[in-house]
Amino acid sequence: MTCIEARGLRKSFGATVAVDGVDLRVEEGRILGLIGPNGAGKTTALNAILGLTPYQGELKVLGRDPWLDREHLMRDVSFIADVAVLPRWLRVSQALDYVAGVHPRFDRAKAERFLAKTSIKRSSKVRELSKGMVAQLHLALVMAIDAKLLVLDEPTLGLDILFRKQFYDSLLNDYFDRTRTIVVTTHQVEEIQDVLTDLMFINRGRIVLSCSMEEFESRYLEVMVNPEQVPAARALKPIHERQVFGRSILLFDRADRQQLAALGEVRTPSIADLFVAVMGIQNGASQGAAQ
Amino acid sequence: MTTPQNPLPESPLSSQPVANVQIPAAQLLFWSVRRELWENRSLYIAPLVAAGLAMLGFFVGLTHFSRTMHMGSADPAHQFLMLVMPYGHTAWLLLLTAFLVGVFYSLDALHGERRDRSILFWKSLPVSDLTTVLSKAAIPLVVLPVIVVVITAVTNLVMILFNTAILLLSGLNPIASWRQVPLFQMELVLIYGVAVLALGQAPLYAWLLMVSAWARRTVFLWAVLPLLAIAVAEKLVFNTTHFLAMLGNRLIGGSTDAFSFITPSGAPVDPHFIPLSQITPGRFFGNPDLWIGLAFAALFLAVAVRLRRYREPI
Numbered sequence: 001m002t003c004i005e006a007r008g009l010r011k012s013f014g015a016t017v018a019v020d021g022v023d024l025r026v027e028e029g030r031i032l033g034l035i036g037p038n039g040a041g042k043t044t045a046l047n048a049i050l051g052l053t054p055y056q057g058e059l060k061v062l063g064r065d066p067w068l069d070r071e072h073l074m075r076d077v078s079f080i081a082d083v084a085v086l087p088r089w090l091r092v093s094q095a096l097d098y099v100a101g102v103h104p105r106f107d108r109a110k111a112e113r114f115l116a117k118t119s120i121k122r123s124s125k126v127r128e129l130s131k132g133m134v135a136q137l138h139l140a141l142v143m144a145i146d147a148k149l150l151v152l153d154e155p156t157l158g159l160d161i162l163f164r165k166q167f168y169d170s171l172l173n174d175y176f177d178r179t180r181t182i183v184v185t186t187h188q189v190e191e192i193q194d195v196l197t198d199l200m201f202i203n204r205g206r207i208v209l210s211c212s213m214e215e216f217e218s219r220y221l222e223v224m225v226n227p228e229q230v231p232a233a234r235a236l237k238p239i240h241e242r243q244v245f246g247r248s249i250l251l252f253d254r255a256d257r258q259q260l261a262a263l264g265e266v267r268t269p270s271i272a273d274l275f276v277a278v279m280g281i282q283n284g285a286s287q288g289a290a291q
Numbered sequence: 292m293t294t295p296q297n298p299l300p301e302s303p304l305s306s307q308p309v310a311n312v313q314i315p316a317a318q319l320l321f322w323s324v325r326r327e328l329w330e331n332r333s334l335y336i337a338p339l340v341a342a343g344l345a346m347l348g349f350f351v352g353l354t355h356f357s358r359t360m361h362m363g364s365a366d367p368a369h370q371f372l373m374l375v376m377p378y379g380h381t382a383w384l385l386l387l388t389a390f391l392v393g394v395f396y397s398l399d400a401l402h403g404e405r406r407d408r409s410i411l412f413w414k415s416l417p418v419s420d421l422t423t424v425l426s427k428a429a430i431p432l433v434v435l436p437v438i439v440v441v442i443t444a445v446t447n448l449v450m451i452l453f454n455t456a457i458l459l460l461s462g463l464n465p466i467a468s469w470r471q472v473p474l475f476q477m478e479l480v481l482i483y484g485v486a487v488l489a490l491g492q493a494p495l496y497a498w499l500l501m502v503s504a505w506a507r508r509t510v511f512l513w514a515v516l517p518l519l520a521i522a523v524a525e526k527l528v529f530n531t532t533h534f535l536a537m538l539g540n541r542l543i544g545g546s547t548d549a550f551s552f553i554t555p556s557g558a559p560v561d562p563h564f565i566p567l568s569q570i571t572p573g574r575f576f577g578n579p580d581l582w583i584g585l586a587f588a589a590l591f592l593a594v595a596v597r598l599r600r601y602r603e604p605i
Contacts, residue, residue, distance in 0.1 A: 101322035
């Protein structure tokens with residue numbers, strides 16, 4: 001089943017185009033990472049998917065039009081739009097009461113079980129909790145909702161590495177079950193590399209790369225080239241080259257693994273390195289166009 | 292396996308039937324209103340403080356009043372007024388407090404959630420913008436009036452019980468004071484009064500809610516300045532003050548229509564005790580101003596619902 005389907009999705013704020021004709025298809029049971037620089041249009045695209053902002057073009061989420069049908073859609077979709085959107089005056093017990101009162105698919109016992117593993121007290125107000133605890137509380141609320149789609153927009157921003165690790169561990173172990181779909185944006189790309197099933201790069205409102213992680217692993221290769229073989233390696237048209245400790249690391253798209261193995265140590269690049277490479281090509285192309 | 296009721300192992304599919312479960316609209320509204328009371332505790336704390344002040348005034352006045360009683364005021368009408376005055380004070384003090392609390396609440400209701408970004412949390416739950424705006428409108432139009440009626444009743448009851456105790460201790464018969472102070476009648480008139488104010492002031496609160504959904508900052512100025520500008524423009528262009536008069540009438544909820552302040556015998560009615568015989572609901576509901584005002588209230592709320600749909604955190 002298709003979870004999200006967009007055709008020609010477009011959104012502009014005055015003269016600025018935030019999302020520029022995006023075609024997107026996310027199937028059920030995927031974990032999609034949406035990666036892009038600041039101001040690339042990630043949050044705008046997610047807001048459109050969540051029915052928080054009007055848009056042009058076609059968009060269906062779980063078969064519904066999110067802008068016209070937000071309150072129904074929210075029975076099957078949950079999201080953490082940002083860290084620290086829980087109101088500061090809210091007590092933990094009130095948060096549980098309220099969500100249990102308004103959400104037909106909220107399993108309070110599950111949220112309580114998750115909170116029991118943390119040091120969050122029921123009587124605490126959100127303002128008394130640390131940033132990490134607020135994120136844990138929000139995650140506890142969201143994970144206890146039996147949703148079909150979960151959207152996370154920078155859910156771990158500003159949290160320390162322990163909380164970030166815990167956050168994704170909980171998500172994978174206690175929540176994800178192959179019938180759910182997760183869309184996540186983050187700047188800490190390396191931390192979700194093993195979590196994702198699909199990858200999408202977005203820049204200036206357009207999708208510049210979209211592939212599954214299997215595709216990513218078979219398609220992109222990184223070689224730490226021996227100094228004397230650098231010219232030979234360059235002849236194979238790498239998409240990116242960088243220097244680490246005086247050695248050249250070249251990134252190839254759809255190159256022959258055996259041919260590369262002769263030049264040096266071959267490995268799968270990190271998403272972050274591919275991101276830098278792809279954004280470099282993008283910026284080069286736009287500069288070329290400007291000239 | 293001795294549990295045939297549940298032959299299938301637990302799977303995500305077993306939660307499917309829940310998908311069609313709907314939360315009744317009344318329940319959504321109930322939790323939304325409850326949420327408002329959690330956030331804005333001043334909604335009931337301020338009236339409680341006002342009631343405390345009324346009671347304090349009553350105790351202080353009690354000593355003063357007994358002195359004037361000893362001096363012996365001849366006029367029974369004056370004596371009656373002195374007797375009921377503190378109870379009337381409670382109602383007036385609470386009405387004024389509720390009005391101020393209601394105005395400041397409405398100015399912040401749809402602005403605060405954008406300022407602290409919590410709108411992103413509220414919108415992640417299956418509660419419509421209509422339910423949210425209606426729950427916020429219900430605070431000044433339903434919840435505060437009920438708070439005023441209940442707290443006034445309790446305060447006045449405590450006051451008369453205290454008075455009774457004093458009289459008993461001084462060896463006087465307390466029955467007279469119960470007969471003389473028509474508490475029940477005063478409470479009925481108050482219930483009518485808060486209903487009149489809620490209906491009459493509805494366009495005012497709805498306007499404030501709409502501006503709080505619209506303005507990015509300085510909600511108070513945006514709420515007041517356009518109205519003043521219209522009033523000034525009218526004065527300059529036509530040299531009339533109809534708009535200002537209309538505003539003033541909405542401010543007091545059209546209550547001049549709801550009561551007759553002259554008794555049939557031609558005597559003026561003291562605002563501390565308005566007898567039940569002086570209410571004029573026919574005149575109040577017959578005035579088209581009320582209905583025009585309510586139509587505007589509905590329009591402002593409809594715009595507020597639409598604005599909330601488009602609004603993002605500031």
